[in-house]
Amino acid sequence: MTETRKVCIVAGNTSPFDYNNYHMTIEGMAANVMHETMEDLPEFLLRDIDFVIYSHFSVHFGKQLAAEWIIHDHLGLVGIPHFRVENGGNTGGSALYAAYCLVKAGMADVCPVIGWETMDNVSQSQGAEFIALAADTRYELLVGGIYPIFYAAGALKWMKENKMTEEDFALIGMKNRNNAMDNPKAQWYRNEHKYLTVDDVMNSRLIAYPLKKYDCCLMTRGLAIVIVCSEEYAKEVAKDSGYVTIDGVGLSSCTIRAGDRTAFPGWTERYGAGYPDLTEFAACRNAAERAYKRAGIEWKDSHKQIDVAEIHDAFSSSECQIYKALGWADTDTIAEFVRNRETFMGGSIPTNPGGGLMGYGHPVGATGLMSAIECFYQLTGKIPQKHLSKKTEVPDARVGLVNSHAGTGTSISNFILRTAEGGR
Amino acid sequence: MSKKENPNIHKTTSPPNMKLVKEFRDPETKEVGFKFIDYWISEDKTLFQTHLHYDQLYTWRMGELSPYALGLLDGKLMGTKCPKCGDVFFPPRVNCWNLNCKLMKTEWVELAQTGRVHTYTVAGWSGRSSLKRLPFVLAYVVLDGVTTAIANEIREIKPWDAEFDMPVKVKWVPKEQRIGAITDFYFVPADRWEPSPMNAEKERIKKLCEPVYEWVKTLK
Numbered sequence: 001m002t003e004t005r006k007v008c009i010v011a012g013n014t015s016p017f018d019y020n021n022y023h024m025t026i027e028g029m030a031a032n033v034m035h036e037t038m039e040d041l042p043e044f045l046l047r048d049i050d051f052v053i054y055s056h057f058s059v060h061f062g063k064q065l066a067a068e069w070i071i072h073d074h075l076g077l078v079g080i081p082h083f084r085v086e087n088g089g090n091t092g093g094s095a096l097y098a099a100y101c102l103v104k105a106g107m108a109d110v111c112p113v114i115g116w117e118t119m120d121n122v123s124q125s126q127g128a129e130f131i132a133l134a135a136d137t138r139y140e141l142l143v144g145g146i147y148p149i150f151y152a153a154g155a156l157k158w159m160k161e162n163k164m165t166e167e168d169f170a171l172i173g174m175k176n177r178n179n180a181m182d183n184p185k186a187q188w189y190r191n192e193h194k195y196l197t198v199d200d201v202m203n204s205r206l207i208a209y210p211l212k213k214y215d216c217c218l219m220t221r222g223l224a225i226v227i228v229c230s231e232e233y234a235k236e237v238a239k240d241s242g243y244v245t246i247d248g249v250g251l252s253s254c255t256i257r258a259g260d261r262t263a264f265p266g267w268t269e270r271y272g273a274g275y276p277d278l279t280e281f282a283a284c285r286n287a288a289e290r291a292y293k294r295a296g297i298e299w300k301d302s303h304k305q306i307d308v309a310e311i312h313d314a315f316s317s318s319e320c321q322i323y324k325a326l327g328w329a330d331t332d333t334i335a336e337f338v339r340n341r342e343t344f345m346g347g348s349i350p351t352n353p354g355g356g357l358m359g360y361g362h363p364v365g366a367t368g369l370m371s372a373i374e375c376f377y378q379l380t381g382k383i384p385q386k387h388l389s390k391k392t393e394v395p396d397a398r399v400g401l402v403n404s405h406a407g408t409g410t411s412i413s414n415f416i417l418r419t420a421e422g423g424r
Numbered sequence: 425m426s427k428k429e430n431p432n433i434h435k436t437t438s439p440p441n442m443k444l445v446k447e448f449r450d451p452e453t454k455e456v457g458f459k460f461i462d463y464w465i466s467e468d469k470t471l472f473q474t475h476l477h478y479d480q481l482y483t484w485r486m487g488e489l490s491p492y493a494l495g496l497l498d499g500k501l502m503g504t505k506c507p508k509c510g511d512v513f514f515p516p517r518v519n520c521w522n523l524n525c526k527l528m529k530t531e532w533v534e535l536a537q538t539g540r541v542h543t544y545t546v547a548g549w550s551g552r553s554s555l556k557r558l559p560f561v562l563a564y565v566v567l568d569g570v571t572t573a574i575a576n577e578i579r580e581i582k583p584w585d586a587e588f589d590m591p592v593k594v595k596w597v598p599k600e601q602r603i604g605a606i607t608d609f610y611f612v613p614a615d616r617w618e619p620s621p622m623n624a625e626k627e628r629i630k631k632l633c634e635p636v637y638e639w640v641k642t643l644k
Binding site: 063123136141146157166205209212257266278 | 473478484511521543545546548550551553555560564573574576588606607610633635
């Protein structure tokens with residue numbers, strides 16, 4: 001396959017992420033975020049758009065099928081082709097992947113990706129049950145399972161096998177929420193608004209052992225837009241404001257039921273017997289291998305070659321499991337990697353400076369886009385303008401990783417973004 | 425010329441003639457369609473919201489998976505086995521997962537009702553339908569002779585006593601209460617199993633569970 005055409009991101013913004021305190025319809029949020037995007041990028045015109053990918057997970061939250069038709073119509077884009085991508089928690093990453101493919105193939109030049117979820121339309125426990133409809137309802141949901149429970153069952157075994165502790169997970173829960181305190185759009189900043197200690201995480205209520213409330217992500221109302229485009233267009237509209245190239249993409253899949261990961265033939269062929277079990281994220285590893293290869297990142301030095309990462313911290317435990325699946329640490333080194341605070345600001349690979357799902361929020365269809373947007377800000381020098389201070393800026397970041405993750409690891413995408421030449 | 429029948433095609437009775445009915449509908453189960461139940465206005469009279477109630481019944485046709493559901497009614501765990509590679513599936517897969525087996529149709533087999541805990545968690549929060557039985561142990565159990573793990577609850581145990589690799593057995597809800605769904609059975613510790621002495625981690629889990637017990641008492 002010849003890969004000649006480069007695909008770029010020239011702009012991106014989110015609405016405020018919130019739960020219960022942000023009254024705004026989906027089309028109102030889309031118009032607001034598009035306004036902010038046009039302010040960031042004055043030469044970008046709605047007329048330039050030649051395709052739109054919509055990113056939305058659950059129609060249950062809105063009781064509205066094809067809600068993207070409401071947004072598309074409202075933005076005045078009637079006549080422009082569009083479709084919606086749905087892929088669980090990896091909806092945002094998958095939508096970005098679809099836009100990348102369209103532009104790469106020459107099927108589109110300017111392709112915004114618009115994602116949202118309105119999870120505060122229902123109670124938290126009802127919302128958890130709606131999301132768990134993505135588990136195999138016949139076997140897993142009916143026995144009382146929701147995602148925090150499935151994840152906890154995997155995380156407990158993983159914790160033991162990797163000589164990790166509850167406190168190690170709590171460190172990550174603390175990190176991302178505290179990072180979010182520098183981000184005015186983050187739900188943690190807007191709603192609870194406090195700095196946490198490891199003890200605060202340890203003392204928060206049990207969700208499913210070893211996970212407590214502050215080890216878990218937030219349910220959110222919110223919307224995000226990323227402008228994906230060809231390099232020619234990026235040079236035309238973003239030479240002053242800066243842009244990134246999408247140099248590596250990887251998408252992979254795993255079983256819907258975590259219990260089927262004991263001996264899946266495809267994984268046994270690729271990685272040997274007993275992997276991933278219920279503990280590791282094989283789809284993340286596989287997607288990272290693909291993305292790294294395309295971007296020229298070496299597996300063993302990946303954490304040295306990447307400056308900043310925005311990853312899918314649905315749970316503090318899963319962020320740690322993802323470090324391993326991305327090749328940043330192994331069974332012998334992961335505990336030390338976490339305890340050395342390698343992923344804190346100032347560490348070797350700051351991860352989720354924007355707050356992640358635990359701090360910024362997790363409006364499913366918008367989440368992967370939020371991660372890409374935060375990474376884009378880091379790589380184009382926009383953090384001082386978008387965050388409250390430079391505390392959460394990674395100085396001179398030029399290579400970023402974006403990760404989006406679904407199910408119990410059922411679909412995972414990874415992207416490598418690079419600052420374009422003269423792009424910051 | 426007659427075409428040779430493909431033995432890997434699933435066949436089900438058609439027309440189905442669904443005649444043997446057992447109803448256990450709760451009188452509270454109502455289908456009302458769209459129904460608004462209230463509206464709310466902000467103090468400054470600039471924002472409006474309303475609550476919409478919308479419910480519906482779903483038909484779950486188990487089709488070729490029906491032997492699994494019929495087995496549950498009978499107190500049997502019915503899984504499947506690939507005649508080619510020998511992998512045994514529970515939950516059942518009606519076609520083999522091994523690409524070399526080319527979607528080989530699997531065979532129904534009755535499974536052992538004993539197994540071991542592969543991994544587990546102690547749930548302190550759950551979905552709306554499961555809040556009142558918190559805290560509970562949710563485990564992934566590998567039944568004896570099966571390739572995959574099945575998720576279900578372990579009961580008749582103090583949540584902090586659950587452990588990796590513990591032997592469990594299947595226990596059935598009374599026959600007249602079975603509905604042909606996975607909740608017709610749960611796991612309990614095997615007869616010979618005794619909880620290990622309390623240790624720091626078990627004390628920790630017990631402490632985390634205490635407020636959950638209190639919270640559940642406040643639920644209506």
